[in-house]
Amino acid sequence: MAVPSGSVIDASQPAERIAARRALRDALFDGVFRRSVAAAGIFVLLILIAVALSMLWGGRQAFLTFGPEFLWSTDWDAVNHKFGALVPIYGTIVTAAIAMLIAVPVSFGIAVFLTEVAPGWMRTPVGSAIELLAGIPSIIYGMWGLFVFVPFMAEHITPWLNDNIGEWPILGPLFRGPPLGMGMLTAGIVLAIMVIPFVSSVMREVFLTVPSRLKESAYALGATTSEVVWDIVLPYTRSAVIGGIFLGLGRALGETMAVTFVLGNAHRLSPSLLEPGNSIAATIANEFTEADSEIYLSSLIALGFLLFVVTFIVLAIAKLMLNRLNRLEGAR
């Protein structure tokens, strides 16, 4: 490298020494830079570990006092200091299950429509609209649920379910209950509406990775669109589609505000989906600032720990499934 001559450079020093010093300085800065960005990277890892440990630490009193019984006890008695997690766990699982039952087929339909069926001019605007709506804060969904959807459920859906399905032998008890409008079913439906944009946009992106020559070959052999979707697109993207579903499930399990508004906050185990219930996230949100004893607070944090562990597992599965398609893509 040519060393510029002029007033900038001190003429008393040979060019080699300047170059050497510059190289040294660059190496030093490089080292500092690399270490600081690496520290930031490790910091991300540490946060996740710290989250898990701090919740375990905060919930230790509940875990130690109640032992494993905490998981299947239905007690929730702030006066006598007896707490169990079964009711919130049940509520979380049931609402998430209802949400996925509705959201998965609908999201799949949307993704198929946007990648295979819709005319070209329609695909981008509709896809972007759905993605934009995914960004609306969950508290808006919750307010809509409370002020618009709960009255609607109470007036129309609940009486209809009571009259028609409520008498059925096995499914009946699920759909028998007071016309409150609040409850597991309402929460599940609101969650489904929240999750649909997420799942459908993941599925849409995944479907777009299918090489078009695969699809074109099938069309050339005379396959119909639905056959292409079932026999070409789905087998190619199966693991990523499952990953997208688990991503949605992770959201549904941990969602707080949308559920808190419409679940009714009742600590009661009831077979009916129309009765008010509770979920882990809603319990924490509703009762945390009211917790008046150490053990109460500790039980709530212990609930948070359970939620964290469950969502971690679900999201990890989602990630692994999604990565599998990327590896397939990379191998091509």
Next chain:
Amino acid sequence: MSKVSARLYRRRRLVNHVSLTFSFLATVFGLFWLFWILWTALSRGINAMKWDLFTQMTPPPGSDGGLLNAFAGSLIMCFGAILVGTPIGIAAGTWLAEYAGKQRLGEIVRFVNDILLSAPSIVLGLFIYELVVHQVGHFSATAGALALALIVLPVVVRTTDEMLRLVPSQMREAALSLGVPQWKITVQVLFRSAMPGIVTGILLALARISGETAPLLFTALNNQYWSTDLNSPMASVPVVIFQYAMSPYESWQSLAWAGAFVVTIFVLALSLIARAILVRNKVRND
């Protein structure tokens, strides 16, 4: 065509029509709910909009007022969260993209970051409660900003990582061949090229935290009065919306709708701007 194959053909066509109709109906169904919710938020919100919203403090039960202290609180805490979360996020994203991308540790961090990205925000709030509020002994705006920063962080890490990896490797090679040290390449060449994408990530993170309620409930709590003290509880728009919407008072509920309107418009505008930046940049790169 034989009779059998004609029947088969008809059946296949029927299955095709039925499933394509289903997919169309699914789209209509999904969009219907989403637009219903959007319409509710906008129409009820616009009816509740008043000038007082931006000039008055949050009122006691049953009387009129505005959301000025909540807006200020949200702004302060979101700004703090961006200020804390962005530098760490950009640094960690740079490490993933430029240094550790294919190493085992890098893979693990990327994996963990993606989990943090979708982790329930209420859990992050509980974490900050344990870490800050419990130790200090009282709720504070700082704790709220830190909880929000934990939500900003993974978004910024992810976009920085992705955007830096999109920068063509010829740029790195060209700079390296001139003898530029790597930190200078990263800061002066790669960041410059990836900047629109990183800014998009920050805007999306801001959109996300401006409506976050759950992590603020037990970190920043709420405050009925004007406060800019970072060491004391602070009001925020989502928490006030939550409190007011759940209340039985009509005037509070209408304030909640007005707040919801402002938040929705803000979030939609931010997402649109973020998209516009990304699209414009994509065109320019081609």
